Amino acid sequence: MIIDGVEMRGVALDDAAGLAEAFARNREYMAPTEPVRPDSYYTERGQLARIEELLAERDGGRLVPYVFVEKATGAVIGAINLGSIALGPLCSGGVGYWVDTAWHGKGLATAAVEEVCRVARDEVGLHRVEAGTLVGNLASQRVLRKAGFEEYGLAPRYLHVDGAWRDHRLFQRLLHDDPPGH
Template sequence: MTDAIRPLGAGVRLRPAAVADAASFAEALTRSRAYMKPWEPVRPESYYTEEGQRERLAALLADREAGRVMPWVLGDADDRVVGAVNLNGIARGSFRSAILGYWVDVAYAGRGLATAAVRTVCELARDELRLHRVEAGTVLANAASQRVLAKCGFEEFGLAPRYLHIDGAWRDHRLFQRILHDGPVTGDPSPS
């Protein structure tokens, strides 16, 4: 079940996000703000507050209930947020795809946690959500994220000029995908 807690290593576990994580998210995002700046959109100051995170998480969980997103948290031994992974834009029907997003707290970077989390989420996407593929994009200069995707079986399939507004400008992105299976479409036949 996608609600299960999964160990990732180094005392960190993957679990579903909750509104109760708002204060911990605000702390981790504030701590990692400068580290993640080159890869993130410009955010309002409220984004880095507990209230801003509570509002963001409430909206994210409403989208989860609607089947559009699956948000997870990387929690340390004390269950503090040290990263997150989301499957966004989940499409059903004949497409069966989602867009992957992830980040790891600056204090936990370089420990293999992003790789472990992405692998685990891809397994959940295949086995429990029954998706066919997962897509991800990175700013051209984000070599660390590109290494994570390569280690997790993603293949580059394109270049998207001026794809997302990141760090104050429209940035070109490398696009990656991982085909999870080529089996028949089973389960929920609803269109996307």
């Protein structure tokens, strides 16, 4: 559990229906911060295919995917991924997350980002974790700052989001200064 009433656990194939419901419920809210998605993305079948891809990335050591589940109802209320994992001299990964609008402002995203940073350091052995936000996404920037991230740059036309290439603010959190493999 990362906050009262919410479990953060590894994503599983049987999360497809819950994720489809959560994405559909939050579709309009998330549209300005997401790539344009086909309607099939918001279905159980579409989420099953997506989870299969996530699990293949996990099995290849490139991703650690989680979902947030409301313990009282069993509803999926968000997700977080530690992805783009690179070992060797870089020892870095990226974090991306979203939280159901009904759970905004309750500390869920901050707690989850902090936990993923712990996993990145203690279990994966990463030196740093990075994240990018749309320039105007002040809520996500607050989450990252609360979780110990520092802004380190601006990436023009960084990701294709909501139908256009969008500028992003880049953040990182250094986890330790040990050499790789320690």
